[in-house]
Amino acid sequence: MNAAQPRRMTYREACRQALRDALNTEPRSFLMGEDVGLYGGCYAVSKGLLEEFGERRIRDTPLSESAFVGAGIGAAMAGLRPIVEIMTCNFSLLALDQIMNSAATLPHMSGGQFAIPMVIRMATGAGRQLAAQHSHSLEGWYAHIPGLRVLAPGTVEDARYMLAPALADPNPVLLFEHIMLYNAEGEIPAKLSAVDITTARLRRTGDDLSLITYGGSLPKTLEAATRLAEEGIDAAVLDLRVLRPLDEAAILATVRHTGRAVIVDEGWRSGSLAAEIGMRLMEHCFDRLQAPVARVCTREVPIPYAAHLEQAALPSVEAIVEAARATMEAA
Amino acid sequence: MTTKAHVDRAMLLHLYREMRRIRVFEERCVELYQAEKIRGFLHLYDGQEAVAVGIMQALAPRDAVVATYREHGQAIARGIGTDVLMAEMFGCLEGCCRGRGGSMHIFDRATRFYGGNAIVGGGLPLAVGVALADREFERDAVTACFFGEGAVDEGEFHESVNLAVLWQLPVLFICENNLYSMGTPLELAEAETDIHSKAACYRLPSESVDGMSPLAVLSAATRAVEHIRATGGPYFLECRTYRFRAHSMFDAQGYRTREEVELWRRRDPIPRLASWLLDNGLAEAEELEAIDRAILAEMDAAVAFAENGSLEPVEGLERFVTMEDIPA
Ligand SMILES: Cc1ncc(C[n+]2csc(CCOP(=O)(O)OP(=O)(O)O)c2C)c(N)n1
Numbered sequence: 001m002n003a004a005q006p007r008r009m010t011y012r013e014a015c016r017q018a019l020r021d022a023l024n025t026e027p028r029s030f031l032m033g034e035d036v037g038l039y040g041g042c043y044a045v046s047k048g049l050l051e052e053f054g055e056r057r058i059r060d061t062p063l064s065e066s067a068f069v070g071a072g073i074g075a076a077m078a079g080l081r082p083i084v085e086i087m088t089c090n091f092s093l094l095a096l097d098q099i100m101n102s103a104a105t106l107p108h109m110s111g112g113q114f115a116i117p118m119v120i121r122m123a124t125g126a127g128r129q130l131a132a133q134h135s136h137s138l139e140g141w142y143a144h145i146p147g148l149r150v151l152a153p154g155t156v157e158d159a160r161y162m163l164a165p166a167l168a169d170p171n172p173v174l175l176f177e178h179i180m181l182y183n184a185e186g187e188i189p190a191k192l193s194a195v196d197i198t199t200a201r202l203r204r205t206g207d208d209l210s211l212i213t214y215g216g217s218l219p220k221t222l223e224a225a226t227r228l229a230e231e232g233i234d235a236a237v238l239d240l241r242v243l244r245p246l247d248e249a250a251i252l253a254t255v256r257h258t259g260r261a262v263i264v265d266e267g268w269r270s271g272s273l274a275a276e277i278g279m280r281l282m283e284h285c286f287d288r289l290q291a292p293v294a295r296v297c298t299r300e301v302p303i304p305y306a307a308h309l310e311q312a313a314l315p316s317v318e319a320i321v322e323a324a325r326a327t328m329e330a331a
Numbered sequence: 332m333t334t335k336a337h338v339d340r341a342m343l344l345h346l347y348r349e350m351r352r353i354r355v356f357e358e359r360c361v362e363l364y365q366a367e368k369i370r371g372f373l374h375l376y377d378g379q380e381a382v383a384v385g386i387m388q389a390l391a392p393r394d395a396v397v398a399t400y401r402e403h404g405q406a407i408a409r410g411i412g413t414d415v416l417m418a419e420m421f422g423c424l425e426g427c428c429r430g431r432g433g434s435m436h437i438f439d440r441a442t443r444f445y446g447g448n449a450i451v452g453g454g455l456p457l458a459v460g461v462a463l464a465d466r467e468f469e470r471d472a473v474t475a476c477f478f479g480e481g482a483v484d485e486g487e488f489h490e491s492v493n494l495a496v497l498w499q500l501p502v503l504f505i506c507e508n509n510l511y512s513m514g515t516p517l518e519l520a521e522a523e524t525d526i527h528s529k530a531a532c533y534r535l536p537s538e539s540v541d542g543m544s545p546l547a548v549l550s551a552a553t554r555a556v557e558h559i560r561a562t563g564g565p566y567f568l569e570c571r572t573y574r575f576r577a578h579s580m581f582d583a584q585g586y587r588t589r590e591e592v593e594l595w596r597r598r599d600p601i602p603r604l605a606s607w608l609l610d611n612g613l614a615e616a617e618e619l620e621a622i623d624r625a626i627l628a629e630m631d632a633a634v635a636f637a638e639n640g641s642l643e644p645v646e647g648l649e650r651f652v653t654m655e656d657i658p659a
Contacts, residue, residue, distance in 0.1 A: 028467075056467075062497065067490030070456020071463060077445060078395070078464030097487075101450050102457060110438035110446065111429035112651035115658060146652050170654040 006190045011153075012182040014160035015045045015121075019083065022167050023053050026081050029167060032059035032068055033085030033121075042087045043123055043182050069095035069120065073103050073172070076118040081167055086122040089138040089176065103172040104147030115170040119163065124152075125216045125266055126314055127180040132302030135310075137266040139176040139215065140273035143243040149173040150244040151197055154218030156186030158241060161195040169197065178216030197242055200250035206236035209260035209327055212251060212277060214240035217264045217315050224320035233328055243273060251277060252284050259290035262323045264315050269297035291330035294323045338546065340613050346388070346545045347608065348622050350380040350601050353404045355626050356413055357576075359634060360403070360420065360434075364580055368637075369420045372449070373434050376404035378543075378575035381600040382507050383408040385548025386475055386568075389556045395443040395465065395474040397458040400435035401574075402447040405477055411439045413629060414636035423640030430643055431651070440658065443472075451512070452485030454478060455504075459491050462500040466563065473559050475503045480569075481512025483529065484520050492533045492567070499564040503555050504530065506567070507542060509574045514586035530567035542570030543598045575599075 009017070022029050031046060037060040040047035050058040061068040065086060072082035086092045092099065103116050126135035143150045149171055153159045159177065166173040203218065204225050213221040218239050225235040238254050240246065255261045261281055265274035274295045281293050299313040357375045364373050376383070383404035390396070390409075398405040406416055411427060419426030420434055427439050435449040445461055448454040458476035465472040482488050483506065495502045506526055510517055517524050530537035536558060540551040548570055555566040573595040577584055584592075608614040 030467075062490070062493060064490035064494060066487050067456045067459060067494045070453070070487070070491070071460035071494060074397075074445065074457035074460020074462075075464040075467075076460070077457070078461040079468060080464045082460075097450055097453060098456060101453060102448075106438070106446060107654050108651045109428060109432040109436045110440075110651075111427070111431050112654065113428070113438050113440040113658060114445070115654040115656070117657055149653070170657045 007188045011156050011159045011184045014156045018160055018163035022163055023057055029081040030057045031083045032061050034087050036085050065091055065094035070098040072118050076116045077114045082118045084120045088123040090134055090136050092122055104145045116172045117170050119166045119173045121175045123179045124176040125178040126303045131305040135303035140267035142174050152176045152215035154215045154239050157188045165197045180216050200247035201239045203239045204237040206234040208234040210236045210254040210258045211262050212238045213264035217266050220317050221264050224317045227321050228324050256285050256288045259288055260327045262294045264296045266298050268300050291327045294327050296320050296323050347604050349384040349408050352626050353380045353407050355630050359630050371433050373580050374401040375576045379572045381545040381548050382542045382570045385545045386552045388549050389552035393472045395461050397445045397454040397476045398447050400447050400449040406437045409442050413633040417633040417637040418640045421637040424643045425640040452482040452487035455487050455491035458502050459495050462502045473501050473503050473556050477505045480508040495565040496533050496535050501559045502565040504567045506569045508569055509572050513578045527569040535567045537567035539569040542572030543600050
């Protein structure tokens with residue numbers, strides 16, 4: 001691929017290219033998970049990689065989420081650099097013990113004797129009429145846990161380049177790929193060949209209010225910002241990218257600039273990441289707020305199958321626009 | 332590599348000494364718990380010493396160990412100093428985990444001790460992963476994974492055993508069947524109480540062995556380790572044993588009778604090995620007493636080390652929550 005040209009690709013291709021890069025440049029790395037090899041990945045991310053890298057580097061596992069996530073942890077402690085794919089975050093609950101009780105705790109409990117340099121990738125989010133058991137957004141939950149780094153690529157460039165620094169990190173990194181983004185196409189700027197995994201990014205500058213979001217809600221939020229611009233409202237869009245640890249400085253900077261914030265989060269409202277961000281705004285820039293902080297979250301229901309109900313449950317462009325308008329009118 | 336464990340007088344005395352070291356360490360732990368120097372959950376190993384000691388004798392330094400929350404015995408037999416262990420019980424900076432783990436979470440990089448683990452069954456997947464890494468790096472190492480029969484109830488047992496066989500990984504699974512998981516007798520928890528037969532149905536070579544005999548454990552472990560090194564695949568040992576003390580420090584033991592405990596105490600591996608050594612003229616009483624005196628001195632020193640330990644400054648509270656680099 002010619003790095004001098006801007007490159008157009010899908011989010012899925014970007015994820016695959018990231019895996020290919022990691023496997024090529026880090027000999028201790030390997031990918032394991034359910035159907036990552038012969039089948040090509042349940043969202044076809046790893047398609048072709050088995051043929052390219054062979055069975056040692058691309059390992060199909062049994063349906064044993066706890067065992068293969070735990071095996072990834074043990075392998076990382078003993079020197080490998082595992083990339084573990086959990087088909088979707090819904091099934092990560094069967095590995096939650098290993099993620100929360102082992103990956104997030106052992107470096108600390110061992111007094112720093114062991115690091116766990118591994119990446120756990122999983123698909124997240126709703127929007128494909130898969131109903132409640134296949135539509136969870138659990139990244140906010142995981143962002144509650146000290147010891148983990150939580151990433152949510154919302155753009156093709158992040159899908160393409162977040163894996164490398166994640167794999168180089170000495171800590172367990174959870175990488176959430178939104179199922180509605182896999183087919184999205186985007187352009188990677190010619191000069192871009194790396195991204196960091198510590199900072200949020202302002203995807204659109206604006207003076208009137210700050211829309212704060214991440215992952216699958218980013219395209220919706222950008223669209224809402226475009227519509228708001230037509231109404232003469234100049235919205236900034238902050239893509240969090242990294243959900244733990246939060247780039248608090250970036251959040252505070254944009255809200256200090258605009259004085260108004262709407263947080264868009266596909267998680268349920270109660271006890272959500274959106275709640276955490278709202279609270280940090282209260283703590284650190286209360287004096288700069290010109291309106292109450294608003295949130296657009298998923299309605300508090302198990303995501304239903306029927307298309308109209310599912311769409312009604314999720315954050316929508318309309319709801320974001322509405323919330324932004326109300327925030328502009330407040331105070 | 333020898334097929335049989337080399338058991339001579341020196342080895343017998345070594346087995347005796349190691350079991351006694353564990354027993355005396357645990358006695359000190361009880362006293363110190365009552366004195367409120369040690370807090371939290373404390374699970375003692377009395378009665379099961381032959382298992383840890385027998386298994387460790389069959390391992391090499393390059394091998395790895397994964398254990399449970401009842402792991403003082405494994406830690407001592409693996410060679411972690413009783414001083415840093417005791418300091419860990421005291422929550423001191425000088426403890427092997429700088430006071431962050433305590434009794435249930437002993438780790439030691441130098442001896443490849445990948446932890447106590449307070450989640451029943453939680454260590455099994457880790458052991459599979461350590462073994463995978465060892466195989467990929469061609470370290471010719473075995474991962475010895477200890478767990479109680481209670482872990483066999485957990486899905487993680489079945490998932491892990493299957494994965495180890497499927498991928499032919501060098502794991503020595505050691506089930507310490509002491510008949511009770513907390514207060515639940517095996518037959519109230521398992522439809523099939525013959526544990527090693529469960530392992531066998533995963534095509535895992537398995538056997539059960541008298542866990543009250545260090546020699547039986549040592550010879551089975553030697554065979555098992557040899558099998559693993561020769562084939563690269565896993566092996567399963569069920570060690571039939573008994574814990575003499577309560578499950579932890581809070582346990583009225585209403586689930587078993589005094590008589591039952593007494594019967595098992597008659598099979599205590601430590602006095603049995605002592606009498607056997609004496610009866611067969613392999614040791615003089617004086618010699619065993621000298622060993623004991625040395626152990627008491629070692630434990631006094633360990634307690635003094637812990638008593639003189641310092642505390643991690645509170646500013647260090649969040650250290651190691653995320654790591655800055657990967658320890659070499
Ligand atoms: C997943 C999980 N469930 C329950 C417990 C509480 N618990 C601690 S020890 C124990 C009994 C385990 O028995 P066993 O595996 O036979 O080991 P033993 O204590 O006899 O050494 C239980 C139920 C736990 N720590 N982890």
